[in-house]
Amino acid sequence: MKKKNKKSNSKDIRAFSEKLKRILEDLQHKRDFEIRGQLRIGVVTNLDALAIIKGNRIYVNFNARRYPRPVLQYILSHEIAHIISKHHRRKFWEIVARINPDYQDGREKLLSIQATSSKNL
Numbered sequence: 001m002k003k004k005n006k007k008s009n010s011k012d013i014r015a016f017s018e019k020l021k022r023i024l025e026d027l028q029h030k031r032d033f034e035i036r037g038q039l040r041i042g043v044v045t046n047l048d049a050l051a052i053i054k055g056n057r058i059y060v061n062f063n064a065r066r067y068p069r070p071v072l073q074y075i076l077s078h079e080i081a082h083i084i085s086k087h088h089r090r091k092f093w094e095i096v097a098r099i100n101p102d103y104q105d106g107r108e109k110l111l112s113i114q115a116t117s118s119k120n121l
């Protein structure tokens, strides 16, 4: 395992966080969905899941930093949809599609990454 010093790690975390913010802004500008309050992004290294949402704050696992953009778009739209719908039912996927009409592409890419990755995140 490669060891990284703390400084470069925090720089990478900030860069990833900025990237996610831009993707989130893109999703919000292009699509007509409204969320009360402002959505915030947090990048975390100590998360078992790929991403979670608490209130209006989306936490994304630092391990996702090299995922292609469509995957990150899917992850964010998935978490945003959880604000409205808790469970992965039909209504939930309709909301994801409204936020991000191309989500299937990102979802498939993510599933294939997870299938080939040893770490099941």
Ligand SMILES: [Zn+2]
Pocket (backbone or CB within 6 Å): 078, 082, 088
């Ligand atoms: Zn979910």
